[in-house]
Amino acid sequence: MxxxxxxxxxxxxxxxxxxxxxxxxxxxxxxxxxxxxxxxxxxxxxxxxxxxxxxxxxxxxxxxxxxxxxxxxxxxxxxxxxxxxxxxxxxxxxxxxxxxxxxxxxxxxxxxxxxxxxxxxxxxxxxxxxxxxxxxxxxxxxxxxKKEETSLLVEKTSITKPYIVPGEGARVVIIDLGMKQTILHELTNLQCHVTVVPYDTSAEDILRFKPDGVLLSNGPGNPTFVQTTIETVQALLGEIPIFGIGLGHQIFAQACGANITKLNHGNYGNSFPVKDLAIDKTWITTQSRQYYVAEASIENTDLTVTFRSLNDDTVEGLKHKKFDAFSVQFNPEGAPGSNDTKYLFEQFIEMMKQNRVKNGGQQHA
Structure with missing residues (x-):
């Protein structure tokens, strides 16, 4: 060598x-x-x-x-x-x-x-x-x-054209910010009919697919740069259930009025403990992030904290108080790492089902 x-x-x-x-x-x-x-x-x-x-x-x-x-x-x-x-x-x-x-x-x-x-x-x-x-x-x-990150990295990791993975269950649109394939596998294993779209797809175009819900994927880079997707999420809030993961969590938080802060050295690995505040249980999670949602900025929003890091007490999950929308900072699919929080995909499926019941059993028109 x-x-x-x-x-x-x-x-x-x-x-x-x-x-x-x-x-x-x-x-x-x-x-x-x-x-x-x-x-x-x-x-x-x-x-x-x-x-x-x-x-x-x-x-x-x-x-x-x-x-x-x-x-x-x-x-x-x-x-x-x-x-x-x-x-x-x-x-x-x-x-x-x-x-x-x-x-x-x-x-x-x-x-x-x-x-x-x-x-x-x-x-x-x-x-x-x-x-x-x-x-x-x-x-x-x-x-x-000396150069600092200034480019929109999701332009390099997102797809450029939509594609469909057919299924007989809930209709889900994934906004691809740099999606891990395991996220797609988790949804297809739950029989979802999945449409994957580029990060800059408008809310109007997303709703044309008549989805039961929208998933905001993980992805790289500074979340404050992804303004197009933030605006899309703002337009979708209250219209359709939303689930954000990783970068998708940070975009969801910003769409609801929260701010993002950079960690000192980031969290990268597959053994990060987080607490599910709703059921008072601790799970081991996989993470790959340099940013987090500043908790002080949540106070004047309609968001509530659902998960918290046991290492540094930072926000690891959020839920909207009025709309069917939630997000997590960690990777519930693991890959690599623990499968402790895969149940969140099932919660998303249940949220979409309940929303359809409220709408008389109809998909979004």
Missing amino acids: SKRKLILEDGTTLVGEAFGSERVTEGAVIFNTGMTGYQEIMSDPNYLGHIAVMTYPSIGSYGINRDDFESITPFINGIITKEVNDEPSNFRSEETLDAFMKRHQIPGIAGIDTRMLTRLLRDKGSMRGMITDASATFESVQEVL
């Missing part, structure tokens, strides 16, 4: 060994605390623009398979690890991690003290970084690392 450098915006420079693609990459460096799930992480659209530090010391031991992708192509900018295993042992493995990353032009750097790096990011906060050639210096790349 050839030598490579990881250079952070604060000047921290670490030398490691290349794996995957040897192209230069830069992005927001975050750490993921999951022990498994690197395939789902790389293909999760939430990770667009990110370089992930894997805190578990070795990745690649079970290779890459055809079943665990969250999108057709991977979105992650790069991977940082202590050790990469290039001899996978798993009956489903079809390709090594290194070969997969080479094929998809994903740079990786191994041989890094990930415990030290994780502590640095925890204490100083997430920062921009670059995986680059061994000859590079901080002075030569610092201007690039």
Whole structure:
């Protein structure tokens, strides 16, 4: 393996060994605390623009398979690890991690003290970084690392044309902000008739599909940039049941008048405890986020808090007081991680059924 450098915006420079693609990459460096799930992480659209530090010391031991992708192509900018295993042992493995990353032009750097790096990011906060050639210096790349996120990332992760997955149950429109495929699978497993539409689809066009409900998917980037979708949700509130997940949760909150704040180092992993305040139970959840809903901004809205983080006490779920609409910050589908909160999809189905009863059994016209 050839030598490579990881250079952070604060000047921290670490030398490691290349794996995957040897192209230069830069992005927001975050750490993921999951022990498994690197395939789902790389293909999760939430990770667009990110370089992930894997805190578990070795990745690649079970290779890459055809079943665990969250999108057709991977979105992650790069991977940082202590050790990469290039001899996978798993009956489903079809390709090594290194070969997969080479094929998809994903740079990786191994041989890094990930415990030290994780502590640095925890204490100083997430920062921009670059995986680059061994000859590079901080002075030569610092201007690039000063750049802040200004682009609308959902333009790169959302579909451009609607498509339908037929079913005999409730009719659901998913607004695709960077949807994980497991969300679609959860709805189709519940027999839903699903129409997936681009992030900038208008409320008028959505209602033409005569849905029973609308799901706002997960996705990457700064939620304050997605103004088009915020306006769509404002137009849909009170017209039809709404369920928001991840970025969809943050967009729902803004549509209702709440504000969004950035976390110091983000929450990335599959072991985050949250409390369901309605039933006083704690669940383990999967999360991939850098933003949260500022609780003080909820006071003058029609929102009420339904879930709360047991790590930092931040808002993890919301419900509208007047309309059939709710949202969660975490990933109820898991993938990777716990299935504790899959019941929320069933709650969404029940909400749509009850709304149809109120409307005399008719879908939205």
